[in-house]
Amino acid sequence: MPETARQDVRDQSEDQLRLALRSATDLVRADYSGEPVEDVCRRLLTETRLALPSELAPDFTPDMDEFCRIAVAIVRGTPVALAPVPIGEKRTA
Numbered sequence: 436m437p438e439t440a441r442q443d444v445r446d447q448s449e450d451q452l453r454l455a456l457r458s459a460t461d462l463v464r465a466d467y468s469g470e471p472v473e474d475v476c477r478r479l480l481t482e483t484r485l486a487l488p489s490e491l492a493p494d495f496t497p498d499m500d501e502f503c504r505i506a507v508a509i510v511r512g513t514p515v516a517l518a519p520v521p522i523g524e525k526r527t528a
Contacts, residue, residue, distance in 0.1 A: 448491060455486035456505075456517060464509050476506035 459482035463475060470478075479502050484492055508515045 451488055451491055452495070453517060455483050458486045459483040460505055460509070460515055460517070463506075464515070467509055470510075472503065472506050472510050475509050476503050479506055479509075 459479055462482050463479050467475065476499070480497055480499075483497070483502075484495060487495055505515050505517075
């Protein structure tokens, strides 16, 4: 595959990851009712996986530090700024 085509696929995957994480973040924030950070982090991961397109979900390897950072923001009620880079996208050599 030519490099530009690979980059296009990578960009689309990153966009889909960001959209899934944003959707999960909004859902978990809206439903939050005092659960501990660990539970919020777990739910955020579950909802993100459910929001991913089926072709990305099996290869999704999350950056748990990023998920926990977002979970802490949800628990504290502070704004969540999503990372500008893909969240734990599985890399192949």
